[in-house]
Amino acid sequence: MGCSFLGPAQETRTILEYDKVPLTKVLLDLEEIYKVRFSYKADLLEDKVVSLKTHEVNLQEILRVLENDTKVSIESIDDRYFIVSEAKVIFCGYLRDESDNSPIVGASIFDSNNTRGAVSDDNGFFKLEKVPGNATITISFLGYQTLEMDGKDGNQEDCPIYLMIPEFEELQEVVVREYLAKGVSKSNDGAITTNPQQQEILSGLAEPDVLQSAQLLPGIESPSETATGLYIRGGSPDQNLILWDGIKMYSSDHFFGTLSAFNPYIVKEMKVYRSGAQPEYGDRISGVLDIKLEDELPTKLKGAIGFNLTHADAQLKVPISEKVGLIVSTRRALTDVFDSPTFNRFSDKVFQNTRVRRNQEFFEPEFTNSTEEFYFFDLALKTLAQISDKDKLTLSTLLTRNKLDYSFSDVDFADNSSDLLDVENFGVNAKWEHKINNVSSLNFQSYFSSYQLGYNGVDENTAFVETVTKDNAIEEFGASMRHQWNIGKNWSLSNGYQMFNNKVDFALRVNDFTEGESASNNSHSLFQNAVFKTSKGQVQLGLRSTYYSIIKSFLVEPRAYAEQKVASNFSLKASAERRVQSISQILELATFAFGLENQVWALANGDDIPLLTSTQFTGGFLWNLGGWNLDVDAYYKNTQGLTSFTRGFQTTTLDFSEGKSKTMGVDVFLKKKWKRYSTWLGYTISDTNFEFEQLNNGNDFPGNNDIAHSLTWSHFYQWKNLQFSLGWKYRTGIPFTEATGTVTDGESTVIEYGELNAGRLPDYHRLDASLSYEFKLAKAKDVRGRLGFSLLNLYGRQNILRKDFDLFQVTDSEGNQNIILEENTRLSLGTTPNLVLRIIF
The missing domain is CATH 2.60.40.1120 (Carboxypeptidase-like, regulatory domain)
Known part of the structure; x- marks a missing residue:
């Protein structure tokens, strides 16, 4: 190397000459000549060599030559320090x-x-x-x-x-x-x-939840304030x-x-x-x-781990070979390891009006012994195999479990109770996708789904012993074939066959009394769907034809959907459909004292559990201009086959009654975005009415979860890697049936009710906020982190979610036993924080 100096350090002009010299040696020379320092990872520069011959050049000119020749990036932090990294x-x-x-x-x-x-x-x-x-x-x-x-x-x-x-x-x-x-x-x-x-982050969610995200859409409500209790345009979960x-x-x-x-x-x-x-x-x-x-074959090992105040989770994407990969994820509750403010708020809401909380409120803690163990768990696996350019195999498996084990004893009153609840869902699906050519493909699937609910409860005191057990099991096997044919740019046609076999069992035992049912159903369906698409819209016409063995009937379900652009920023849309359902949940009262999971799945039998059918029509428009989006849908739904067992009404009679419902409503969605900030408004006006010939003198009455007005107003702002969301939810209260008093006939006392669902709970509203920040971990390659925080119900509103009534026997100061009518209210979540930390690698 030869060099000459013509001025101050940074402007020194130097003559350099190298022949296959390691880049690290060149940087050391530059540090000595120009009094600077370079920071870099040794393995990045390990194989890089320099061959060059320059005339009089300064430092910046030399660095640009090195960047071009060695494919690195050299960035200055200040006048003296530089970072050498992989070229951008x-x-x-x-x-x-x-x-x-x-x-x-x-x-x-x-x-x-x-x-x-x-x-x-x-x-x-x-x-x-x-x-x-x-x-x-x-x-x-x-x-x-x-x-x-x-x-x-x-x-x-x-x-x-x-x-x-x-x-x-x-x-x-x-x-x-x-x-x-x-x-x-x-x-x-x-x-x-x-x-x-x-x-992007949504209000009230420190991290994504697929079902809770859906509740933000107009027309989807959760009156019980749960993730899964979704009422969609008048339908039940x-x-x-x-x-x-x-x-x-x-x-x-x-x-x-x-x-x-x-x-x-x-x-x-x-x-x-x-x-x-x-x-x-x-x-x-x-x-x-x-x-x-996800259905992409992993090409390199990736993963993530995360923690929040209710559970921990982990995921891995593993390339097994060039054509085979594995995706694994699991979550496990931390509720049996430590108590967090989030879990405590959730527990307060979940267990209110159940035996768990009643025992805590009625008995003195120093004279009782109790244990409460609860956890949940899920495991998901997906194996992918790209066996050829035209063939792909996948195998998906999911296992979920929730288990509660509660026991209580009181020494003075000799009260003992225990509740063991175990709910498990297991499913597996095998799928083969075959590409016939560039316009045609086949899809074959076969799946198995198993649902098991088991409950065992004992309530014992000096006067009586009551043992209650409940079992509900579903085993379902299904297979399907689907052919897709894209006919040019405008037409596509899909058709296929589906087969399902359901076996449903439920059994209720209260001491020596037993009630239950075991049934199975085979259904065979053919479906077709034709789509005609142009640059201005599309029309879909479909048909589903199904044979149900349990009722020995063949039913047809037509489907239609159309959307047409009538101006550059304005489209009209409409749909019509008929749908059928053979399995639904019915209410059981055997576990009323326990207070949780008091519904069981049952198959339609054409008698006391009829087949459910619905007819629905929608019409609306979509408008967008200058960052504004407006989406409006009006809808009408008629549902047949409801029963007093499936809906569960608070009346003095438990006799079977069959009825129907009608829902009419309008969903409105309006959004505006300005660069980093966006705001949207969702509003629904709807009316759901039930009509049962043997209830309410045959007159129609409001549906159990009828919500006349619902409004969501949400805001989002992003600054660099920081996201913030704030959302306000308001809706009118759901109906309830008011108790007017009690009636005693001999030794039996029952509640006397007024008109069905004539009362309304107070209006519901709450404010939620969320915050998330993404960051890189220093000195870690391909590793980043994410912090999330959410706060539900910021101003601590005590919303009433449900109101019902019950009879209790009490003893007065003179030893007389009296029956009193008690009002029970279920309250919403209080102010509930949550914190999330995720590491992605």
Whole structure:
């Protein structure tokens, strides 16, 4: 090396000459010449050598030469210190459809290292700047297979064309890209699609929850303030079809509805249909929530661990070979390890008006012994095998469990009680996807779903001993075949066959009294769906035809959906459908004293449990302009086959009665976005009425969970890696039946009730907030963290969720026993904090 000095350190002009000298040696020379310091990882520069010959150059000119020759990035912190890292490039390109070379508009492109991203424009063009070479670039768009590429493949001089391969489903156009928030979109078949892993933070959620996110949509309510108690446009929770990677779910909650049983961090997307469901969705008459797991073959080991104030979770994506990969996730409650303020608030809400809390309130703690053990757990596995360019196999498995073990004893009164509740759901689904050619594909699935609920309760004192047991079991096997044919740009046709076998058992035993039923049903369905799509809209016509062995009947369910753009920013939409359901939940009173899980699943039998049917029509419009989005839906639903057993009314009679319901309503959604800030308003006006010939003198009356008005106002703001959300929820109170007194006939005393559901609870409202911050972990490659915080019910409003009445026997000061009427109210959550920490690697 030769050198000469012509001025001060930074402006010194030097003559350099190197021949295959390690870059580390060159940097040491520069440190000595220019009195600077370089910071770098030794393994990054291990194989890099320098060969150059310069004339008189200063430090900045030398560094630019080294960057170009060795593909590193050298950035100055100040005048003396520099950081040497892997070279950052501009990653750009044009996205095209493989089948017709048309540009793909609105695809998401993001860099895994710093989570910044881009969206492809009208020409399919995108550009990411300052991309590290070790980053993974992910390109995704609804209806296409996701692309993953190394950042080092970026090209600053040439932006190549990337071909995206269609996934052979009915390709739906996204009409609103950020519906509630980023990661939530609406397509022109009426479905709302949520991607939990790309979703911005929502009010009240420190981390994503797929079922709680759905409650923010107009027309979806949870009167019980639970994650899983979803009432969709007048339908009840058991009337919703919930699919987890093709497995039909019968238990979708943890902690008695407080949390959903689905880990959001392995979910690719959840589609929510409030109406207009396609004909492949059957055996439920209300909403559809189709949850699909990630389906990309892992190319390198990735994972995450997380903790919040109720549970811990972990996920791994493992490449077993070039064609086989594994995705694993698990969650486990921390409730039996330590008490947190979050768990305590949840417990206060869940166990109020149950034997657990009544014992605590009635008896003196120093004279009692009690144990309360509760935990929940879920485990999900998915194996993927890309056996050829045209064939893909997947095997998905889910196990969820909730267990409560409670015991109580009081020495003075010789009162003893115990309650053991165990709820388990297991499912497995095998799927084979076969690509016939560029326009046609086949999909074969076979699944098994098992639901087991077991309860054993004992209540003992000096006067009596009562033993109650309850068992409810479902074993369901299903198989399906689906063929998809895309006929040019405008037409697509799907058709298939589904078979389900249900075996449902329930048994109730109170001392020597036993009641139960065991039934099975085979159903065979053919479905067809034709879609005609143009640049201005689409029309779907579908038909589902099903034979039910349990009632020996063949039923037809037509489906139709249409959306048409009548102006550049204004579209009209409408749907009509008929739906059928053969299995539903009925109310049982044997576990009333326990106070939890007092419903059981039962099959329709054409007698006291009829088949449920519904007819629904919707019409509305979608308008967007200048960052404003307005979505309006009006709907009408008529449901037949309701019974007093399935709805559960507070009356003096428990006799069987069959009825129907009618729901009319309008859902309104309005959103505006300004750069980092967005706000949206959701409003629903609806009216649900029941009509039972043998109840209320045959007159109609408000439905049990009729909510006349519901309003949600939410705000979102992002500053760099910090996200903040604030949301206010208001709704009118649900109906209840007022007790007017008691009637005694001999030794029996019963409650006398007024007009069915004539009373209304007070209006409900609360304010929720959430905060999240993403950060990189120092000196850790491809490792980042996330902190989340949420606060539910900021101003501590005590909302009444339910009101009912009961009779209690009390002894006065003179030893006389009296029967008194007592009002029971179930209150909402108090102010509830939650804190989340996640490490992603």
